[in-house]
Amino acid sequence: MTHDPQTKPEIDAPTGPAPDELRITDITVGDGDEAAAGSTVKVHYVGVEHDSGEEFDASWSRGEPIDFPLAALVRGWQEGIPGMKVGGRRELVVPPHLAYGPAGGGHRLSGKTLIFVIDLLGVR
Template identity: 75%
Template sequence: MTDLNSKPEIDAPEGPAPEGLEIVDIVVGDGAEATPGATVDVHYLGVAYDSGEEFDSSWGRGQSINFPLDRLIAGWQQGIPGMKVGGRRKLVVPPHLAYGPAGSGHQLSGQTLIFVIDLLGVS
């Protein structure tokens, strides 16, 4: 049973990183559905695909974040719509849908990233 009140754990992936966005529902929510352009309230954990090292977590800050989807990376803009409040979803985001190719100026550019996202609310 997945506990949405605790920080998720991500198992180290095996094999090469996917070329496209991978979306896996861990828990399907039963609340309001996120739509493109919605503002979402989420808890999330992000790790690098290659190393399995955590690079960011709302859990580490002790509070969720609230963002308009259109201000987030393309992988989130494409991977969160259709998710329902109360759900937990894993996104595997290739560089072109995250922070761009290596050398793009962001510390995570060129990397495939894994996010586990808990959808707490939409507006």
Template identity: 70%
Template sequence: MSETPLTKPEIEFPEGPAPTELQIIDVIEGSGDEAQASSTVDVHYLGVDFESGEEFDSSWGRGESINFPLRSLIQGWQAGIPGMKVGGRRKLIVPPAQAYGPAGMHPLGGKTLIFVIDLLGVS
């Protein structure tokens, strides 16, 4: 099955222990403008819990992309999106320290998270 950036991604359940470092995997290389650390990004994304595979958030579920200044997002996105090009799809596996911190501080605290992000635009 080939994925395209305009369809909701499927995330395969990972094997082995959760990584302790941010993992950046390009699923589809984009060919458009490149995201910078200072960019505002227009993205479609899907987020799942590494351990359970349970979806906790998805712009696909809301039926519209979202626009964010990159510097206002979790550290894993701030580190994992710059260098990505419009039209691309990237998977980020984000450890708790670069997501929502230790357990108890946030409902997703203490969890390693997987995001699949389609970069639709940068400004």
């Protein structure tokens, strides 16, 4: 299955309990440059809460991708993006300890398992 890189992904409402570990699923495997742990990545993404299925953030909604060093992002992204190739779309299911920490951690998403669908547009 491939995706349309011009189209914001739809994330189906999850079923079952949230995983305790990072879950990585390639929706489309890219054929471009490969992201490494020290890379700066250019991505389009959508993020939803696992329990509610509600979107909390999306670069698509702002109309432009983000460009960030992986080291500046949550651990789930730091662990889940390396090995991905430009042109790919990957789903990451990120438990709280790899996202914004346990409930009461001070971030509005603390204690929540998050689902991201990420399109890798560039690596440097």
